[in-house]
Amino acid sequence: MCGIVGYVGSKEARSILLEGLQTLEYRGYDSAGVAVIQAGGIEVKKRAGRVADLAKELEGSTLSGTCGISHTRWATHGGVTNANAHPHTDEAREVAVVHNGVIENHAALRTTLEKEGVEFASETDTEVIAMLAARALRKVRTAKEATVAISKMVSKLTGTYGLLILSKKFPDTIFAARLGSPLLLGIAKHGYLVASDATAVSAHTDQVIYIEDGDVLAVNPKGYQFLKTERNHSVEQIEKVEMSEGLGKFTHYMQKEMYEQPASITSALRGHILKNEAIPRLSGMNITDEQAGQIDRIIFTACGTSYHAALVAEYWLEEIAGLPVEVEYASELRYRKSPVGDNTLVVAISQSGETADTLAALRELKRQGKLVRALVNVVGSSIAREAGGGLYLHAGPEIGVASTKAFTSQLAVLFLLTTYFARIRGVSKAKGKELLKELQNIPVHVKKALTYEHEIETIAERYQDVHTMLYLGRGTNYPVALEGALKLKEVSYIHAEGYPAAEMKHGPIALVDKETPSVIINPRSALYDKVMSNLEEIKARNGPVIAIATEGDRAIAKKADQVIYVPDVPDIFQPFVTVIPLQLLSYHAALARGCDVDKPRNLAKSVTVE
Ligand code: AGP
Numbered sequence: 001m002c003g004i005v006g007y008v009g010s011k012e013a014r015s016i017l018l019e020g021l022q023t024l025e026y027r028g029y030d031s032a033g034v035a036v037i038q039a040g041g042i043e044v045k046k047r048a049g050r051v052a053d054l055a056k057e058l059e060g061s062t063l064s065g066t067c068g069i070s071h072t073r074w075a076t077h078g079g080v081t082n083a084n085a086h087p088h089t090d091e092a093r094e095v096a097v098v099h100n101g102v103i104e105n106h107a108a109l110r111t112t113l114e115k116e117g118v119e120f121a122s123e124t125d126t127e128v129i130a131m132l133a134a135r136a137l138r139k140v141r142t143a144k145e146a147t148v149a150i151s152k153m154v155s156k157l158t159g160t161y162g163l164l165i166l167s168k169k170f171p172d173t174i175f176a177a178r179l180g181s182p183l184l185l186g187i188a189k190h191g192y193l194v195a196s197d198a199t200a201v202s203a204h205t206d207q208v209i210y211i212e213d214g215d216v217l218a219v220n221p222k223g224y225q226f227l228k229t230e231r232n233h234s235v236e237q238i239e240k241v242e243m244s245e246g247l248g249k250f251t252h253y254m255q256k257e258m259y260e261q262p263a264s265i266t267s268a269l270r271g272h273i274l275k276n277e278a279i280p281r282l283s284g285m286n287i288t289d290e291q292a293g294q295i296d297r298i299i300f301t302a303c304g305t306s307y308h309a310a311l312v313a314e315y316w317l318e319e320i321a322g323l324p325v326e327v328e329y330a331s332e333l334r335y336r337k338s339p340v341g342d343n344t345l346v347v348a349i350s351q352s353g354e355t356a357d358t359l360a361a362l363r364e365l366k367r368q369g370k371l372v373r374a375l376v377n378v379v380g381s382s383i384a385r386e387a388g389g390g391l392y393l394h395a396g397p398e399i400g401v402a403s404t405k406a407f408t409s410q411l412a413v414l415f416l417l418t419t420y421f422a423r424i425r426g427v428s429k430a431k432g433k434e435l436l437k438e439l440q441n442i443p444v445h446v447k448k449a450l451t452y453e454h455e456i457e458t459i460a461e462r463y464q465d466v467h468t469m470l471y472l473g474r475g476t477n478y479p480v481a482l483e484g485a486l487k488l489k490e491v492s493y494i495h496a497e498g499y500p501a502a503e504m505k506h507g508p509i510a511l512v513d514k515e516t517p518s519v520i521i522n523p524r525s526a527l528y529d530k531v532m533s534n535l536e537e538i539k540a541r542n543g544p545v546i547a548i549a550t551e552g553d554r555a556i557a558k559k560a561d562q563v564i565y566v567p568d569v570p571d572i573f574q575p576f577v578t579v580i581p582l583q584l585l586s587y588h589a590a591l592a593r594g595c596d597v598d599k600p601r602n603l604a605k606s607v608t609v610e
Contacts, residue, residue: 001354001604002027002072003023003027003195004071004086004164005017005024005195006164006195007192008067008173008191009192010066010221011191013036013065014036016204020195020200025050025072026605027074027608028074029073031049031075031080031086032047032053032054033054033070034069035070035089036065036068037168038064042095042166044093046071046086046087050599067174067220069166071087071098073086076125083121090130090131094138095133096166097165099162099164100163100181100609101159101181101609102125102159103125103126103158103161104159105156113131136150136153137167137169143170143220146175147225150175154177154216157179160179160180160356161178174219176211176219177217180213181196181608181609182354183195183215184209186198186200186207188201189205192221206237207235208235208237210385214229215227236380252400255587256400258450260395260405261404261443261446262450264394264395264405265442268395268409270394273439279420279432282391282420284392285390287389294343296324296344297326297345298325299325299340299344299346300347300348301327301330302348303330303357306349306406306410308407310327310414311478313327313418319572320418321427322425328361329357330360331361347372347373348373348374348376350376350383351403353381353383354378354382354606356608363386366386371388379392393406393413394409399605401598401604402583402587408576412576438570438573442573445569455564456588459564460584460592462562464492466515469518469519470504471485471496472501473531475525477521481499481519483498484582485498488582491589491590491595491597493590493595494589501520501531501534504534512541514542516544517544517545517561518544520534520560523549523550523577523578524549525574535547535559545562546585547562547564548578548582550566550567550568553565564585
């Protein structure tokens with residue numbers, strides 16, 4: 001999952017490319033580079049590190065031109081080095097290439113080229129493309145012939161690519177090709193941009209053409225030319241991508257986005273609950289009430305945090321709407337031969353709307369003719385566009401790699417979906433009104449949960465050096481335990497595991513000792529006593545316990561080593577508030593350990609490779 005931006009037009013490419021890369025750094029930030037056509041040749045500047053490091057290096061350079069390509073990388077093949085940074089060129093620097101995706105047959109192609117005497121400068125799969133492209137373009141005379149030659153070249157590739165190619169022979173042209181990794185063409189007054197997603201073009205235009213799988217095109221200052229296909233490639237108007245208005249008073253985007261949650265939950269609900277109506281309006285789902293009445297199973301498919309949100313919804317839909325639910329990792333569902341009935345609704349959940357596995361699972365279920373919808377945050381993203389309908393989170397840009405506000409906004413939208421199906425399946429109007437009323441109170445409770453940050457910071461500092469932590473919860477707090485463990489892992493690099501609290505006895509309790517703390521999520525609920533027993537089992541083995549408990553619960557304070565309180569909310573709504581201390585705990589543990597909270601090592605915000 002890398003970010004790529006190309007520009008050709010009347011303006012200097014360098015600043016447009018760097019600004020575009022900066023907006024795409026959430027896709028990967030190991031290394032960055034640019035290539036521009038300059039004085040009849042190709043000038044390349046690239047290095048390991050962030051886009052800001054590259055920009056600093058370019059300040060003193062003479063790199064200049066109005067046609068260029070650029071890349072910010074998340075390493076797939078080859079380590080994080082200057083040599084492995086994109087763009088890559090052929091040995092004679094006839095072409096330069098930037099690539100998002102994975103070429104699965106790159107080793108065989110490399111071997112063939114090496115046998116012809118080609119020497120590679122990097123370990124990447126992309127450099128193989130550069131060598132092949134240079135050879136493919138050697139005999140062509142026109143840009144049109146070049147698109148044909150590129151189409152033939154990419155047909156030798158197995159895998160995925162969003163590809164931009166510069167060629168010395170065509171100094172005012174960018175060639176692009178797409179299979180499996182997102183690309184779009186932005187049409188600005190001063191020129192054209194080709195980029196991974198709308199974020200990178202939004203400052204210049206709201207007119208885009210989505211480049212589809214199998215497309216090859218040439219773009220120059222006068223226009224663009226798709227290699228003949230049956231597609232009409234219509235120009236679409238995109239919503240202006242809300243750029244995050246910076247950090248404001250916050251130190252990190254993750255912190256800012258945690259505090260945005262009362263507002264983002266409110267935003268997720270806006271327009272769906274009409275006064276005095278006891279059933280949410282979900283017109284975006286593009287499902288009639290009659291169709292909804294015939295649905296007898298829902299399959300959610302997602303990855304990471306979005307998967308955990310789906311697990312919470314599984315409890316809600318089964319308990320409140322009496323609807324059977326399955327939750328599948330997208331990376332598994334896409335390859336499973338899972339029988340999906342005709343009355344099954346498949347819902348893909350994705351903050352970025354670009355997660356390769358989730359997109360592939362959606363495509364596979366659509367190919368099988370199933371009813372597929374999506375819950376997405378990024379407007380106009382691939383998953384949003386390819387689903388047959390769905391709901392946007394309207395959470396605004398989530399810049400921090402660790403998902404926080406998207407999770408609680410997903411819960412909000414999933415609860416709307418739950419209430420909708422409950423009412424369709426006969427739950428009373430009064431119950432519907434009660435559920436929606438409670439749901440609309442949630443932002444206040446989340447805001448209150450955030451007020452315990454200082455206490456949480458102290459606890460995080462206390463445990464900053466542990467090697468592993470266990471997270472335990474029951475019912476809807478079991479997915480929250482999984483989410484809390486994921487948060488800690490991804491931002492503080494402390495190992496953590498989430499379990500159903502009762503599952504401890506079946507093995508994991510062997511891990512418990514005085515160096516291994518457990519976070520036990522035990523707000524007041526029907527399962528309170530059961531979880532308290534699990535807490536005591538851990539204490540009996542000298543395991544430190546951090547309890548997440550309901551405000552006013554003094555009993556648990558006598559048993560746990562530390563207690564973090566959350567507001568008292570009805571059982572089914574607890575995930576909205578119990579996740580908050582876990583987000584804050586991971587954030588402060590990461591700070592205490594000097595980790596890069598917003599751009600954790602090895603990660604990227606949008607995993608667009610499988
Ligand atoms: C969550 O904090 C992680 N960044 C990661 O697990 C993420 O949730 C996962 O990659 C799915 O992303 P998506 O919601 O954009 O599809």
